Amino acid sequence: MKADPFVYTLKEWTEVSMRHSMRNILHYARECGLSMSNLGAIFHIHRIGSCGVTEVGAHLGVTSAAASQMLDRLVQQDLILRTEDPDDRRVKQIALTEKGHRILEEGLHARQGWIDELAQNLSDSEKETIISGLNILIDKVSHLALPIEVRS
Amino acid sequence: MKADPFVYTLKEWTEVSMRHSMRNILHYARECGLSMSNLGAIFHIHRIGSCGVTEVGAHLGVTSAAASQMLDRLVQQDLILRTEDPDDRRVKQIALTEKGHRILEEGLHARQGWIDELAQNLSDSEKETIISGLNILIDKVSHLALPIEVRS
DNA sequence: CTTTATAATTCAGCCCGTTTAACTATTTAG
DNA sequence: CTAAATAGTTAAACGGGCTGAATTATAAAG
Numbered sequence: 001m002k003a004d005p006f007v008y009t010l011k012e013w014t015e016v017s018m019r020h021s022m023r024n025i026l027h028y029a030r031e032c033g034l035s036m037s038n039l040g041a042i043f044h045i046h047r048i049g050s051c052g053v054t055e056v057g058a059h060l061g062v063t064s065a066a067a068s069q070m071l072d073r074l075v076q077q078d079l080i081l082r083t084e085d086p087d088d089r090r091v092k093q094i095a096l097t098e099k100g101h102r103i104l105e106e107g108l109h110a111r112q113g114w115i116d117e118l119a120q121n122l123s124d125s126e127k128e129t130i131i132s133g134l135n136i137l138i139d140k141v142s143h144l145a146l147p148i149e150v151r152s
Numbered sequence: 153m154k155a156d157p158f159v160y161t162l163k164e165w166t167e168v169s170m171r172h173s174m175r176n177i178l179h180y181a182r183e184c185g186l187s188m189s190n191l192g193a194i195f196h197i198h199r200i201g202s203c204g205v206t207e208v209g210a211h212l213g214v215t216s217a218a219a220s221q222m223l224d225r226l227v228q229q230d231l232i233l234r235t236e237d238p239d240d241r242r243v244k245q246i247a248l249t250e251k252g253h254r255i256l257e258e259g260l261h262a263r264q265g266w267i268d269e270l271a272q273n274l275s276d277s278e279k280e281t282i283i284s285g286l287n288i289l290i291d292k293v294s295h296l297a298l299p300i301e302v303r304s
Numbered sequence: 305c306t307t308t309a310t311a312a313t314t315c316a317g318c319c320c321g322t323t324t325a326a327c328t329a330t331t332t333a334g
Numbered sequence: 335c336t337a338a339a340t341a342g343t344t345a346a347a348c349g350g351g352c353t354g355a356a357t358t359a360t361a362a363a364g
Contacts, residue, residue: 006279007271011264013286016293017166018173030213035320036188053342061182066322068343090330090341112163114296119159121292127158133285134165140273141168144266187350205312218352220313242311242360
């Protein structure tokens with residue numbers, strides 16, 4: 001089980017791609033003056049659409065107090081919008097502003113720019129082979145048990 | 153160029169795999185009381201072997217003062233060793249302790265554990281297809297221009 | 305030998321992210 | 335209607351991580 005060459009290769013690729021992406025996103029974060037937590041929140045808010053303060057905190061693994069304060073800073077920077085939920089006025093709906101969306105797009109581009117570069121060095125037949133494999137992975141990974149989002 | 157389905161698919165997979173890995177490593181960091189910077193330093197030290205304080209800082213994108221302080225905390229936690237370089241006594245050689253190696257191994261395992269799980273849902277022929285693609289990627293990515301490690 | 309450059313450390317000061325606890329507002333349960 | 339639960343905010347306190355500047359030690363250049 002430990003000697004599965006498939007697992008070894010997939011881990012190697014994951015390691016390499018993550019190293020590239022992480023370096024790029026860290027550089028971008030520094031460039032635009034946001035912390036990784038900030039970017040993580042922005043990415044999460046985009047991915048799940050509108051949500052509440054506590055939920056953002058749960059995803060980041062922090063208390064609702066911490067989330068509230070961080071979101072407050074993001075509101076001040078005009079990156080997110082915090083509006084009252086008409087159905088339950090205890091809840092604040094968190095959403096990205098236009099500027100927030102721009103940061104998100106730029107962040108994605110910064111993080112994955114190396115992939116564009118990589119693609120230029122590949123022939124069409126190589127791309128075919130790779131796509132076949134990736135589609136299998138993408139299909140199967142969606143069936144994985146969803147990791148639980150816990151607060152300690 | 154923007155509509156290259158290959159780029160789209162590869163980016164999608166990178167996004168998904170990074171989300172899994174990041175969640176797991178964040179959870180692990182929290183669990184063992186280390187920051188992501190700490191883990192990043194440990195990973196880097198392991199990857200390039202022994203190195204100096206300033207170099208670690210450069211990789212993390214911080215000043216040598218910041219690196220010195222962070223490494224100091226890691227020394228106190230018995231995660232790294234800081235010894236004088238006999239060839240140039242200005243330099244301190246940074247290396248992982250046994251405990252540091254253990255944290256590294258556990259971190260890798262935590263981060264990539266989902267890959268083991270994923271592998272169980274794949275047939276041998278599917279694995280073959282995927283490996284073929286990954287090997288192309290791994291080969292080509294090594295030819296990418298190395299991102300410059302800069303200090304602003 | 306003297307000067308200059310380099311590696312690392314220390315210190316003061318700042319900001320960010322976090323927690324706990326207290327508090328307000330609102331909703332839900334009885 | 336009242337009591338309990340929930341969502342969010344606020345405040346105080348702590349520590350991490352960062353910077354810039356000063357310091358020490360060593361090496362390299364002249």
